[in-house]
Amino acid sequence: MGLEFGITELGLTERIEFFRTLSSWLTSGGGAFPVNEAIANTCDVYSRDEYKSLRAKMERVVRDYNSGQVLFSDALKGTGLGFTEQEISIIRAAEQSNQLRVAVPSLVEALTMRQNSTKALKGKMMMPVVGGFMLILMSLGVMIFMLPVVMEPVLQRDDSVIDKFPLIIRFYWFGSVWLRANYIIPILFALAPIIIFFTRNTRVVSQYIERTLMGITPIRRIILSYNAVMVVYFMPALVRASMPLPAVLNTLALSLNNTMVCTALKRAAYEHDHGSKLGDALAALPFRGSFRSAVEAGEKTxxxxxxxxxxxxPYASEFERITKKATSLLMLVVMAGLLPFFIISMYTSLVAPMIALMEYS
Known part of the structure; x- marks a missing residue:
């Protein structure tokens, strides 16, 4: 087994561009361009320049598809280039129903929305979350490291003078003593982001993180709004691929990470497959009522x-509004709560030496 150099896997941006290129070829000439040539031309684009390391895999995709024995979706899956199960499922269903020209543009739009929504969410939440964490960490650093340097020499000389210090300095000093006696707590707090980052995909940790986040109302609204946006963008792509509706719901469930939404979608798929109307089956989905109304209207027509x-x-606009509102709330907590706490901590560390010098004199 040899070493591979260059690009060995396509990220989300590259996969979007791959499907966008394929969509352009499929819809060129008024939709009369042959599918096999569209696939060959797309794979050729991803066989040269910075993608030349993928040449062998792309040539195999074209060869397998032209053989007539392998579906394009299965050929893509066999490359190991990072195409997700959801993307493969949409392409497979579209192939089997001869709807590639319709389904691929919808897939591109859905993937683009996922990328933009995720990027926007991370960008807006990064500042208050990271800023708040750093302020807490610096405040703890003041209490654990700076105060003892000033206070301990004074207290070693006469520990009764602590009663002469201002209340706020006494409060911080006792907090400092407690934190140093229970040093494992600040250590775990400082290491928590690293631990969570490396264990976030394990079953136990991911479930705990999800339960915690869903218990915070503003974040719960963001999560449900984000999942609603993903559903209204991906569902049309799946339906246009002529996938059976129960399979559409199951595929959506596999593509989302929220347990509540996934469970509701799987249950809806089961109930619809056993005779329930799609609108009734989706009643338990924790989205706005407009989603169920739209599905019921579409089912009738x-x-x-x-x-x-x-x-x-409207769902994308609602997601942006909810995200902005939650971000503003978090920034308020940081600016009105954590920042003053840090300022007071620094003030205490500056005033304490003056009090200590007075005691020495």
């Missing part, structure tokens, strides 16, 4: 994809 697609703009 036979245009589920179109009715759900109508929710894209």
């Amino acid at each position: 036979g245009k589920i994809a179109e009715r759900v697609e109508d929710l894209k703009v």
Whole structure:
């Protein structure tokens, strides 16, 4: 087994561009361009320049598809380039129903929305979360390291003088004593982000993180709004691929990470597969009532994809509004709570030496 150099896997941005290129070829010439040539041309683009390390895999995709024995979706899956199960499922269903020209553009739009929403969410939440954590960490550093340097020499000389110090300095001093006696707590707090980062995908930790986040109302709203946006963008792509509706719901469940939403989608798939109307089956889904109404309207008219697609703009706007509101709330907590706490900590560390010098004199 040899070493591989260059690109060995396509990230989300590269996969979006791959499907966008494929979509352009499929829809060129008024949709009359042959599918096999569209696939060959797309794979050729990803066989040269910075993607030349993928040439062998792309050539195999074209060769396998042209053989007539392998579906394009299965050929993509066999490359090991990072195509997700959801993407493969959409392509497979579209191939089997001869709907690639319709499904691939919808897939590109859905993947683009996922990328933009995730990036926007991370960008807006980064400042208050990281800023708040750093302020707490620096405040603890003042209490654990700076105060003892000033206070201990004075107290070693006469420990009764602590009663003469201002209340706030006494409060911080006793807090410092407690933190140093229970040093494992600040150590775990400082290491928590690193521990969570490396264990976030394990079953136990991911479930604990999810339960904690879902218990915080502003974050719960963000999570549900984000999942709603993902559903209204991906569901039309799956439906247009002529995938059976129970399979659509199960595929959506596999593509989302929230247990509550996934469980509701799987249950809805089971109930719809056993005779329930799709709108009734989706009643337990923790989304806004407009989603169920759109599905029911689409079910009656036979245009589920179109009715759900109508929710894209309002749901995306709602997600942006909720995210902005939650971010503002977190910033308020940081600026009105944690920042003053840090300032007072620094003030205490500056005033304490003056009190200590007075005691020495």
